[in-house]
Amino acid sequence: MKRSVTLALTAGEPAGIGPELCLQLGLEERQPGIVVVACKHLLQARAGLLGLAVELEDWKPGNRAATAPGRLSVMHIDGLTSTDAGKLDPGNSAYVLETLRIAAQGCLDGVFDGMVTAPVHKGVINDAGIAFSGHTEFLQELCGVERVVMMLATDELRVALVTTHLPLKDVSAAITPERLTQVIRILDVDLRKYFGIEQPVILVAGLNPHAGEGGYLGREELDIIEPTLEKLRREGMTLTGPLPADTLFTPHWLDNADAVLAMYHDQGLPVLKFQGFGRAVNITLGLPIVRTSVDHGTALDLAGSGKADAGSLHTAVRVGEQMAQSATRDRNE
Template identity: 80%
Template sequence: MSAPAILALTAGEPAGIGPELCLQLAEEGREAGIVVIASKALLAARAQLLGREVTLHDWQPGQTPVTAPGHLSVFEVGGCASSDAGVLDPANSAYVLDTLRTAAEGCLRGDFDGMVTAPVHKGVINDAGMAFSGHTEFLQELCGVERVVMMLATEALRVALVTTHLPLKEVAAAITPERLGQVTRILNADLKAFFGIEHPRILVAGLNPHAGEGGHLGREEIEIIEPTLEQLRSEGIHLTGPLPADTLFTPHWLDNADAVLAMYHDQGLPVLKYQGFGRAVNITLGLPIVRTSVDHGTALDLAGSGRADAGSLQTAIRVGAHMARCRKAANQETRS
C-alpha cells in the first residue's frame, strides 16, 4: 500500500474563515497528510478565540505530518501583521502571497504531493499595491506555464472554463482557435492524468444563445468554435458540441459525459454551484503540480464565529489526494 499523499494547505486571508477551517481539520483524523502553510501565531490566536484546543507541530520537509485528532502540522510562514477575525488588513497581503509561493515551490521540489488553498481576498491584496487576479493566474506565472484551466467539480459534475475572470464584453474576443485548442487539450490530458479517465468525454457549450442559431444569433460557433472542435476531434479527443448552454446541463447530455467545457465564468459555474455549493472543489489544470481549492470566499461575516462549514475544504483535500494518487500511478506506469 502506497504512503498517503502529503498536501500543503494554505490558510488564506487571515481575517477570513480560512484559519478556522484549517483548525477544524484537527478535530478528526485525516487520511491524507496535511501541512498547514501559515503563521502559527495566527492559528493559535484563532484557536483561542474559538475555544479550540489544537496542538500545533512544526513541520519540515521529509517529516510525516501528524494525523491524530487535536494535532496539526504547520510549516511556519512569518509576516502576518494582524489576526483580527473579520477585519481586513492590507499589511497582511505580502504574507498571504508568501504562503501561496511557499506551498507551490514545495510542490515543485517534491516536498508535497499537491496543494490545497483556503480563500483569499483579491480586493485587499490589490489595495496593498500588489496586482493579483486570483490563485489560478498567480500559480500559472509562478510555475511558468503558458495556459492553465479553471475547473470546478462536485461528485456529479465537472465544469471547466475557456475564459475565467474577464468582463463579459471581452469574452467573445478572447475565444480564439488558439485558446480554445489549448484549453481543450489541457482538459483532456489532465482528466486522464489526474482522474484516471482513459477516454474523456467532453461536452462543449456554445458561446451564444442556442449555440448561435445557425449564425442568426452570432457567428462565433460557425467561424471559431466548430472548426476548432473538428481539428481537436481529428487528434482523437472525444467532443460533443457546441451545444446550447441552456439545455446542455440536463441528464440527457450529462449522463454520458466526464466534463463540460463552458465558454465563460458565469455560463457554467452558476449551474455547478447551484448543484453542489459548499461541497464543490476548484481545480487548476495545466500546472505541473496538483492544486485544488474551496468553492467559496473568505466569508468575513462568519470569521471567528465558529459557524464556518469545512465541507468544501474537506472535498478539496479528498479530490487533491485522489489527483495526487492518480498522477503517481500514471508516472509509475510511464516509467515502467
C-alpha cells in the same frame, strides 16, 4: 495499497474563515498528511477565540505530517501584521502571497505531493498595491506555464472554463482557436492523468444563445468553435458540441459525459454551484503540480463565529489526495 501523500494547505486571508477551517480539519483523524502553511500565531489566536483544542506542531521538510485528531502540522511563515477575525488588513497581503509561493515551490521541489488553498481576498491584496487576479493566475506565473484551466467539480459534475475572470464584454474576443485548442488539450490530458478516464467525453457549450442558431445569433460557433472542435476530433478526442448552454446541463447530455467546457465564468459555474455549493472543489489544470481549493470566498462575516462549514475543504483535500495518487501511478506506468 494507496501511497500516502502529504498536502500543503494554505490558510488564505487571515481575516477570513480559512484559519478556522484548517483548525477544524485538525480536530479530525485524516489521511493524507496535511501541513498548514501559515503563521502559527494566527492559528493559535483563532483557536483561542473559538475554544478549539488543537495542538500545533512545528513542521519541517523530512518530518511526517500529523494525522491524529487534535494535532496539526504547521509550517510557520512570518510577516503577518494582524490576526483580527473579520477585519481586512492590506499589510497582510505580502504574507498571504508568500504562503502560496512557499507551498507551490514545495510541490515543485517534491516536498509536497500537492497543495490545497483556503480562500484569499483579491480586493485587499490589490489595495496593498500588488496586482493580483487570483490563485489560478498567480500559480500559472509561478510555475511558468503558458495556459491553465479552471475546473470546478462535485461528485456528479465537472465544469471547466475557457475564460475565467474577464468582463463579459471581453469574452467574445478571447474565444480564439488558439486558446480553445490549448484549453481542450489540457482538459483532455488532465482528465486522463488525474482522474483515470481513458477516453474523456467532453461537452462543449456554445458562446451565444441557442449556440448561435446557425449564425443568426452570432457567428463564433460557426467561425471558431466548431472548426476547432473538428480539428481536435481528428486527433482522437471525444467532443460534443457546440451545444446550447441552456439545455446541455440536463441528464440527456450529462449522463454520458465526463466534463462540460463552458465559454465563460457565469455560463457554467452557477449551475455547478447550485448543484453542489459547499461540497465542490476548484481545481487548476495545466500546472506541473496538483492544486485544489474550496469553492467559496473568505466569508468575513462568519470569521471567528465558529459557524464556518468545512465541507468544501474536505472535498478539496480528498480530491487533492486522489489527484496526487493518480499522478504518481501515471508517472510509474
